[in-house]
């Protein structure tokens with residue numbers, strides 16, 4: 103029996119993500135939680151003739167979150183405000199930091215053993231917030247907390263295909279670092295199968311992957327950011343994890359993790375100058391993150407300069423998230 107919960111289920115990402123989870127054969131029960139509109143979204147999804155039983159909750163002064171989370175195995179969190187043109191993801195911190203703190207406090211209380219997938223931006227900081235909240239409640243397990251960076255991976259293969267031809271599904275691109283602008287580092291020298299990017303196209307391709315989110319924000323013209331592609335990417339990550347939990351082996355997905363708590367993470371941490379969080383391809387298994395791989399030593403000189411930029415940006419983002427929950431005395 104697998105119970106999944108979506109927190110922020112009525113939103114632009116929450117609704118299509120809930121749809122994909124509701125029709126997945128890997129999910130037996132799906133609980134929806136949001137501060138608005140979950141009765142309608144829940145009633146709608148509950149008519150689908152898939153096996154998942156759908157339940158839906160509003161806050162009900164804290165009881166709703168408790169009911170949504172109790173007995174949950176996997177919690178996906180896309181709650182929070184999205185960007186408008188001219189904003190950075192960090193501009194969302196003011197509002198989303200508190201939302202993620204409160205929802206993860208609920209996870210710590212009502213489903214402390216669940217896998218937690220954080221989509222809410224700024225991911226570079228909201229995942230450290232989640233880790234600190236879970237630590238405070240003494241239920242932190244780094245192998246169960248994931249910053250969802252899979253949209254960068256989805257975009258990378260699409261944009262690579264745009265440049266070199268073929269189908270996006272032909273290419274697997276390791277994308278490492280974080281999830282915002284220069285902290286997103288596609289390792290295009292390590293595409294599988296081996297793929298040469300023409301040198302005159304390389305920089306523009308890297309920029310497009312790093313700033314793909316801006317394309318959608320601009321096109322949506324004030325009404326939000328990526329929702330459908332994110333629901334797809336978030337679902338793909340959740341599906342990979344659930345397949346791994348059910349015993350399928352060899353599943354590796356890039357994701358933003360707490361390096362000290364995941365096997366292989368210490369090597370990555372050393373390679374990134376001691377950062378606590380970094381996205382690398384992670385092997386998934388029955389317990390969650392089984393092993394972090396370290397593709398950084400194979401990065402070429404150009405990618406090394408990108409990694410230096412990413413490290414600078416990430417350092418501040420991580421401290422900001424951590425300090426939001428656990429301020430250091432100055």
Ligand SMILES: NC(=O)c1ccc[n+]([C@@H]2O[C@H](COP(=O)([O-])OP(=O)(O)OC[C@H]3O[C@@H](n4cnc5c(N)ncnc54)[C@H](O)[C@@H]3O)[C@@H](O)[C@H]2O)c1
Nearest residue numbers: 110112113114115136137181182183184221222223253332
């Ligand atoms: N990780 C990624 O790659 C990625 C990609 C796209 C968007 N995002 C982020 O995902 C978040 C959601 O984006 P969206 O387009 O779905 O926004 P949205 O505004 O359409 O939906 C957000 C939902 O969260 C709900 N919400 C707000 N506060 C809540 C709370 N305390 N508890 C429960 N629900 C609450 C809202 O009611 C709303 O339904 C944004 O922060 C966005 O930046 C991340």
Ligand SMILES: O=C(O)C[C@H](O)C(=O)O
Nearest residue numbers: 185191223315316327328
């Ligand atoms: O761009 C955004 O703000 C949303 C998301 O992080 C994305 O990459 O599409």
